Amino acid sequence: MTVREITRHLEELAPLLYAEDFDNVGLLVGDPDQQVSGILVTLDTLENVVDEAIDKKLNLIVSFHPIIFTGLKKLTGKTYVERVVMKALANKIAIYSMHTALDNSIIGVNAKICEVLGVFSPKILIPKAQTIKKLTTYVPKKNADELKESLFQAGAGTIGNYSNCSFSSDGTGSFMAGENSNPTLGEIGKTHFEEETQINVTFDSAKEIDVLNALFKNHPYEEVAYEVITLDNTNQNIGMGMVGEIEKEMDETEFFSMLKEKMNASVIRHSQLLGKKVKKVAVLGGSGAFAIPIAKQKGADVLITADIKYHEFYEAEGKIVICDIGHYETEQFTKNLLVDFLTEKIPNFAIALSESITNPIKYF
Missing domain, CATH: 3.40.1390.30 (NIF3 (NGG1p interacting factor 3)-like)
Incomplete structure (x- = not known):
């Protein structure tokens, strides 16, 4: 290879x-x-x-x-x-x-940390912005189902645990073929009206080349009318860090012992202990101080990360325990x-x- x-x-x-x-x-x-x-x-x-x-x-x-x-x-x-x-x-x-x-893969660095620590059903902690795109195109009604299927096969139309997602509406399209064209429908020099279906599908930005290749390969028209826009919707399947729960809640010191053992950590630098049970755990491999506000917002009892500076430990504000176990240790x-x-x-x-x-x- x-x-x-x-x-x-x-x-x-x-x-x-x-x-x-x-x-x-x-x-x-x-x-x-x-x-x-x-x-x-x-x-x-x-x-x-x-x-x-x-x-x-x-x-x-x-x-x-x-x-x-x-x-x-x-x-x-x-x-x-x-x-x-x-x-x-x-x-x-x-x-x-x-x-x-x-780091941003849902089955990447942070999913592995969760696996090692026994954090189950983890979700992305900080979803990555502008990673969802939407394709709109227009196709003769008789070709709509076939084109949608080809787009689905290329990776379009997946939303969370759902696939083959689309929205279609019917209308009338018009065009006039120019002198050097080779129209699939209509005649050169005459305005043609065609009953068409508008197809809308969203897709992961990483799939754009595959989706557009499928569009051009399977669309019957010589010139394909289409639009691709980037959405502001958050993508729950791409992003930094993860958050989930351990099976059994633990005292903070018991949790620390487990953390050191499973992550082969020589030392844990941490913010003030709160005297609370640990159940909900946030993780972010590598330098993760930027995740402190989000981890607090999502109700995590602890945040496991690395490279926390002196003043950043104050950001715990009595709402979370910040655990710095080392950069290498979080990514090993x-x-x-x-x-x-x-x-x-x-x-x-x-x-x-x-x-x-x-x-x-x-x-x-």
């Missing part, structure tokens, strides 16, 4: 359009048409990870964090980033990063998630979980 073919599978899990604007995701190093001998999955791509890929004869590294985050102006080997890129290029190793695209199981996903998609292929520990933070 080529790098391109493998990354298409990864983009089913986390379309690159899900990534935040500041991020740098996708293929960062290498040739998309290179044949892949095997895949090494890691949280961070460091020099020792590239060495591991070389030793194991694996030439595609799938990394959560991007090794290239800001622009590179030169490659001299002066920084660890430059050395990683140079070594990867010298050994024809491709590097692909997922980062916030996977992402590697397992990716290995499991790739193994299911491309069985009997060399896929390895990196043995390198890339956490830069040590505890005394």
Whole structure:
């Protein structure tokens, strides 16, 4: 398989359009048409990870964090980033990063944290804006059902747990074919009136290319009249963080013990304990201080995240317990998630979980 073919599978899990604007995701190093001998999955791509890929004869590294985050102006080997890129290029190793695209996936980073902690029926904590689009098109009545079915097959018309969702209305369309046209209906130079159906379907923005390809391929007209607009509706299936409940409520200290054990956390930095039971749990892998107001609003008893600054702990305001367990600790199981996903998609292929520990933070 080529790098391109493998990354298409990864983009089913986390379309690159899900990534935040500041991020740098996708293929960062290498040739998309290179044949892949095997895949090494890691949280961070460091020099020792590239060495591991070389030793194991694996030439595609799938990394959560991007090794290239800001622009590179030169490659001299002066920084660890430059050395990683140079070594990867010298050994024809491709590097692909997922980062916030996977953060925003409903089956991504935060779903894995919920799985590890036993948080059931989790929902997106902060739905991502402007990820729902609507297509409106017009088609002869006799072709409407066939066209709708092709749009459904391409991914349009899915709303939450419902599929094949659309709205149609009938009316009369008019057009006059020009001299160089090849009209399906009507005659050149004459205004034609046709009983048509207006079809409206919504779709995930990541499906836009597939939906439009289905429209153009299956619409009978030479020129297709259509509109695509971005909606302000919140998308409950894409976004940062998750919130749900644990099976049995716990005392705060009991919950902390469980949290440290299951997340392999050496220490928990936390806001003031409230002397309340813990039942509703919010999680956000990586730096998650921005989620504090939403977690409070949604009634979470605790928020598990990382990189909380001194003054940000005050934002708990006696309404929630903020737990900072470490950046690496919140994201460590992402590697397992990716290995499991790739193994299911491309069985009997060399896929390895990196043995390198890339956490830069040590505890005394």
